[in-house]
Amino acid sequence: MADEVILLDFWASMFGIRVRIALAEKGIKYEYKEQDLFNKSPLLLQMNPVHKKIPVLIHNGKSVCESSIIVQYIDEVWKDKAPLLPYDPYQRAQARFWADFIDKKMYDTSRKTWATKGEEQEAAKKEFIEVLKTLGGELGDKPFFGGDNFGYVDLCLIPYYCWFYSYETFGKFSVEAECPKFIAWVTRCLQRETVAKALPDEKKVFEFVSVLREKIRVE
Amino acid sequence: MSKGEVVLLDCWASPFCLRAKIALAEKGVEYEARAENLFGGKSDLLLKSNPIYKKVPVLLHDGKPMCESTIIVNYIDETWPSPPLLPSCAYERAKARFWADFIDKKVFDAVCNIWKSKGEVPETAKNEFIEILKQLEGALGEKDFFGGDSLGFVDVIAIPLTCWFYAVEKFGGFKVENECPKFSAWMNKCMQRDTVARILPDPEKVYEFVITLRNMFGIE
Numbered sequence: 001m002a003d004e005v006i007l008l009d010f011w012a013s014m015f016g017i018r019v020r021i022a023l024a025e026k027g028i029k030y031e032y033k034e035q036d037l038f039n040k041s042p043l044l045l046q047m048n049p050v051h052k053k054i055p056v057l058i059h060n061g062k063s064v065c066e067s068s069i070i071v072q073y074i075d076e077v078w079k080d081k082a083p084l085l086p087y088d089p090y091q092r093a094q095a096r097f098w099a100d101f102i103d104k105k106m107y108d109t110s111r112k113t114w115a116t117k118g119e120e121q122e123a124a125k126k127e128f129i130e131v132l133k134t135l136g137g138e139l140g141d142k143p144f145f146g147g148d149n150f151g152y153v154d155l156c157l158i159p160y161y162c163w164f165y166s167y168e169t170f171g172k173f174s175v176e177a178e179c180p181k182f183i184a185w186v187t188r189c190l191q192r193e194t195v196a197k198a199l200p201d202e203k204k205v206f207e208f209v210s211v212l213r214e215k216i217r218v219e
Numbered sequence: 220m221s222k223g224e225v226v227l228l229d230c231w232a233s234p235f236c237l238r239a240k241i242a243l244a245e246k247g248v249e250y251e252a253r254a255e256n257l258f259g260g261k262s263d264l265l266l267k268s269n270p271i272y273k274k275v276p277v278l279l280h281d282g283k284p285m286c287e288s289t290i291i292v293n294y295i296d297e298t299w300p301s302p303p304l305l306p307s308c309a310y311e312r313a314k315a316r317f318w319a320d321f322i323d324k325k326v327f328d329a330v331c332n333i334w335k336s337k338g339e340v341p342e343t344a345k346n347e348f349i350e351i352l353k354q355l356e357g358a359l360g361e362k363d364f365f366g367g368d369s370l371g372f373v374d375v376i377a378i379p380l381t382c383w384f385y386a387v388e389k390f391g392g393f394k395v396e397n398e399c400p401k402f403s404a405w406m407n408k409c410m411q412r413d414t415v416a417r418i419l420p421d422p423e424k425v426y427e428f429v430i431t432l433r434n435m436f437g438i439e
Contacts (some may be wrong), residue, residue, distance in 0.1 A: 050321065050354065064313045066320055073313040089297040090283055096290045101271065135272070 005030035007112075008044050010037055012199040012208050015067035016055040016109075017159035017198050019219045026078040068099055071155065084152045098145060099156040105131045106160055113171035114209055115216060116149055126144035126169050132179045139181070143188055150192055152173035158189045158199070166209040225250035228265050228277040230257055231420055232428045234327065235288035237379030242292045244414040245370065246299040288313070289319055292375055302374040316360050318365065319376040325351045326380050333387045334429050337438050340391045348353040348387065352399040359401065363408055370412055377407045378419070385422030386429040 007023070007030050009016035023030055035044055035054050047056045047063035054105030057064045057073065064073050075084040109131055135157065139145055145153035164175055164195050176183045189195050225243065229236045229252040243250050255275050256263055268277045268284035277284050278291045278345070280298070285291050296304040305312050329348040333340050359365055365373035384395050384406075396403040409415045433439075 050317075059310070062310055064310070065317055069316045069320065070315050072316065073309055075307040076312070089294055090280070090285070092297070093285045093294040094291050096283070096293065097287055100287055100290065 003028075004058075004060050004217065006033060007031070007034050007057070008041075008047060011200055012162075012205050013054060014159035014163060017162070017200075018067045018155055019055045019057060019070050019074070019157070020198040021194050022074045022084060024198060025082040025084065025150075026074060027081060028074070028078060036189045038051070049059070068103060071152065075152070076167050077152050084146075084155060086100050086146070086151065095152045098135075098153045102135070102156050106157070110160065110163065111169055113167040114213060121171060124180070125173055127173075128167065129173070129178045131176065132182050136185075137181055137183055138184050143207040144185070145185075150189065150195075154180070154185075154189055158160050158186065158195055161186050161189075162205050164201045166206045169206060170209070223281040224279075225311055226251045226279040228255050228262070228268065228275050228279070229253060230255055230275045232425055233275055234329075234379035235274075237382070238288045239276045239278055239291045239295065240418050241375050241379065241414055242295040242304065244418060245304065246295060248295070248299055259370070260326075270369075272409070287377060288429065289323060292372065294302055296372065302365070303368075304366070304375055306371070312350050315365070315372045318355070318373045320374070321358075322355070322377050322380070330370040330380065330387055332385050333391050334383075334433065335436070335438060336390065345391045345393060348391070350396045352395065352402045356399055360391070361367060364405070369427060370409065372410060378406070378415055380410075381406050382419045382422050383429070386426040388431075389426060 005023070005028055007016070007019060009019070009032060011034060020032075033043070035041060037054070040052060044054065044056065045052055047058060048054075048065045051065060053065070055065075055067055055070060057070045059073075059077070064070050071084065085095055109124055109128045112120060113128055116124060142148075142149050168174055170198070190199075225248055227236065227239055227243070227250055229240075231254065240252070253262075253264075255261055257275070261273060264279075265275065266273055267278060268279060272286065274286070276288055276291060277286050278294065279285075280294075285294055292304065305315055327328075329344070329351050332344040333348060336344060358373075362368075364370055365377065376425075388394050390433070395399045
């Protein structure tokens with residue numbers, strides 16, 4: 001019986017990109033359905049009635065929501081190829097901790113680097129760099145957060161990279177200047193075809209962020 | 220069942236610590252709970268084991284620290300598999316994780332919005348709290364527990380928060396039993412379990428603790 005896999009997603013969403021990378025790592029065929037977040041489809045509202053957000057994975061008609069949960073689900077169902085989470089329970093707990101840290105810290109902080117101005121923006125920039133430095137500390141000298149291999153934490157974090165150009169341009173700072181080791185890790189991730197193909201063009205993201213800034217009247 | 224030394228850095232009133240304690244009790248795991256003084260000075264061990272957040276709970280298994288209560292409960296379930304807290308089916312597991320995540324995102328903040336209110340608690344804060352419980356009632360459906368016939372992952376994540384509900388009812392001037400009878404019935408079922416009944420602190424004590432917190436924060 002062939003699996004039917006559908007992904008409700010938005011092209012620029014760093015959360016959606018996580019799922020796309022996971023599906024690609026496992027070699028899963030799926031149907032991608034682009035969603036209009038300003039005019040949500042009945043399917044999206046039906047499949048995620050609680051949060052009404054993307055991404056949503058629909059596997060043989062049953063929906064799974066929340067990107068970290070979707071990625072873990074994918075890892076468990078298609079367990080014979082490209083394991084994303086470590087095998088050892090303690091290492092798994094560590095991976096979940098850092099994915100949770102990324103979920104708690106990256107989005108709100110990074111959003112403020114382009115969605116605010118003045119003192120609030122300056123504070124956000126400092127905090128964002130601090131978050132990257134903390135992650136850099138956890139990475140240490142390993143090639144990936146997963147160790148020798150690309151894994152769950154790498155997958156949760158790398159999608160933010162296509163938004164960095166926007167953060168840096170609107171926030172007037174350079175991640176490479178502040179955290180060169182972090183950019184070295186990014187380069188290693190981008191050498192993976194699954195990652196390179198899943199990340200949208202940063203200039204397209206920048207255009208999108210420019211439109212968002214207009215909408216929320218930042219200037 | 221011995222599988223190494225287990226230590227829990229703890230605070231008696233923390234619903235997050237209670238999650239870990241219930242999980243360990245359900246699995247029959249012996250552990251040492253070390254009380255942390257969260258206001259008087261956190262221990263060196265806490266600061267070393269959780270440098271990022273400096274919070275409890277921290278579980279140390281053979282000296283290896285783990286942080287964040289939901290992650291700790293997951294670890295306990297994987298390390299001591301019997302009786303299982305998470306379902307065996309991947310889809311049901313994803314659903315359980317979804318509701319645990321919902322509870323983490325919504326419940327405690329809603330609880331705090333009520334007891335942190337200066338003066339009369341706004342209707343919006345009360346309504347938001349009740350709405351969240353109603354959504355959880357929807358997830359519970361006709362089942363005895365979120366886990367089905369027995370206590371599961373979501374039950375363990377949710378039940379400790381309920382010992383703060385008495386305080387919320389006193390400040391908010393309402394009763395969960397009246398507003399969300401199904402949720403209240405689920406609370407009672409959980410309290411019939413020995414592990415839950417002996418681990419959850421007396422809600423009156425929690426209420427007194429909340430009053431202390433309010434005084435500390437200068438809330439009238």
